[in-house]
Amino acid sequence: MNRKVSIFAATLLFSSSMLLVSCSSSPDEAQMKQLNDLKDEHTALQKEQSSKEQQKAALDKEVAEKNAKLKKCNDDKQVVQQRLGK
Amino acid sequence: MNLKNALLVMLAVLLCVGFAVAQEKLTKEQWQQEVSKYTGMVDDLKAKVKTLNDQITSLQSQSSKLDGDYDKCMDELYALVGSDKDKAAAYRAEIETAENKANELMRLSDADLMARSSEVTDLATNVKGLWGDKLSLIPEFWDRLTALNDKVKSLQTTIAGAGKTYTVGTWKRDRDCLWNISKKKDIYNDPWKWPKIWQGNRDQIKDPDIIHTGQKLKIPTAGEMTKEEKSAARSYYSKKAAK
Numbered sequence: 001m002n003r004k005v006s007i008f009a010a011t012l013l014f015s016s017s018m019l020l021v022s023c024s025s026s027p028d029e030a031q032m033k034q035l036n037d038l039k040d041e042h043t044a045l046q047k048e049q050s051s052k053e054q055q056k057a058a059l060d061k062e063v064a065e066k067n068a069k070l071k072k073c074n075d076d077k078q079v080v081q082q083r084l085g086k
Numbered sequence: 087m088n089l090k091n092a093l094l095v096m097l098a099v100l101l102c103v104g105f106a107v108a109q110e111k112l113t114k115e116q117w118q119q120e121v122s123k124y125t126g127m128v129d130d131l132k133a134k135v136k137t138l139n140d141q142i143t144s145l146q147s148q149s150s151k152l153d154g155d156y157d158k159c160m161d162e163l164y165a166l167v168g169s170d171k172d173k174a175a176a177y178r179a180e181i182e183t184a185e186n187k188a189n190e191l192m193r194l195s196d197a198d199l200m201a202r203s204s205e206v207t208d209l210a211t212n213v214k215g216l217w218g219d220k221l222s223l224i225p226e227f228w229d230r231l232t233a234l235n236d237k238v239k240s241l242q243t244t245i246a247g248a249g250k251t252y253t254v255g256t257w258k259r260d261r262d263c264l265w266n267i268s269k270k271k272d273i274y275n276d277p278w279k280w281p282k283i284w285q286g287n288r289d290q291i292k293d294p295d296i297i298h299t300g301q302k303l304k305i306p307t308a309g310e311m312t313k314e315e316k317s318a319a320r321s322y323y324s325k326k327a328a329k
Contacts, residue, residue: 025113025114026111026112026113026114026117027112027114027117031114031117031121032112032117034121035117035120035121035124038121038124038125038128039124041124041128042124042127042128042131045128045131045132045135046131048131048135049131049134049135049138052135052138052139052142053138055138055142056138056141056142056145059142059145059146059149060145062145062149063145063148063149063152066149066152066153066156067152069156070152070155070156070159073156073159073160073163074159075225076163076224076225076226077159077162077163077166079223079225080163080166080167080223080224080225081166083223083228084166084167084220084223
């Protein structure tokens with residue numbers, strides 16, 4: 001009797017543990033691929049953002065330098081006009 | 087171990103494995119959360135990259151416009167003095183040649199410079215000619231020519247000083263001694279610089295207290311006394327003090 005109860009209890013425990021493992025639903029392959037693709041896209045976009053920020057900084061500097069050159073040219077024009085007027 | 091215990095151990099192991107497998111794999115709920123999180127971040131980054139792209143396009147267009155504006159401004163600047171970009175480039179090259187010449191002459195010793203004094207004269211004429219061009223009114227050229235002028239003047243001063251001589255007169259009439267000669271306005275205007283004349287004429291002045299009427303003394307270029315001149319003066323004064 002005792003032995004029968006033990007076997008029954010063991011079977012019950014085994015079944016319930018299998019049920020626990022199989023019942024916890026997990027994403028399928030396609031869904032995992034979707035998530036991985038999103039992560040890859042995120043990494044690629046981070047790199048692109050960094051590269052664009054560098055490009056923008058270089059252009060900001062270039063535009064500032066050209067503005068300064070243009071300002072100097074306009075200042076020079078005024079100086080020359082004054083010198084010509086003397 | 088009886089069968090009951092063996093079965094219990096086996097079940098415990100199976101349960102642990104089951105939980106471990108369940109822990110490693112994402113649940114659907116967790117997957118959904120991850121997908122939402124990454125979708126949000128990707129959308130955010132896409133928006134930032136788009137903004138950056140727009141800013142870059144705008145900056146590139148500004149840069150191109152500035153190039154055009156600058157070229158136009160320079161053309162107008164050259165036109166003000168009746169010139170153009172090509173003539174200005176040629177003029178710039180001429181100034182550079184003159185600058186190189188001046189620098190070369192500045193590096194010469196006084197004696198070498200004296201020997202090449204005609205080149206200084208040519209340089210001065212050249213610089214004068216460059217000033218004659220209206221392009222010199224443009225600050226870029228004006229500033230360079232001003233610096234060039236200073237160099238030419240310095241070279242001319244050196245030559246003038248290097249070739250200067252003084253003929254010693256009589257004590258009775260001129261009161262000529264190295265101290266008094268150095269004090270003269272057209273010499274150094276400073277009696278304390280007499281050691282310069284002494285050191286510049288070591289070949290004919292052994293004792294600085296003795297110079298002779300008719301002696302033709304070379305007058306070294308004005309300026310601060312050199313280390314050698316100061317040392318000679320110290321030596322002279324200490325000998326005097328010892329007597």
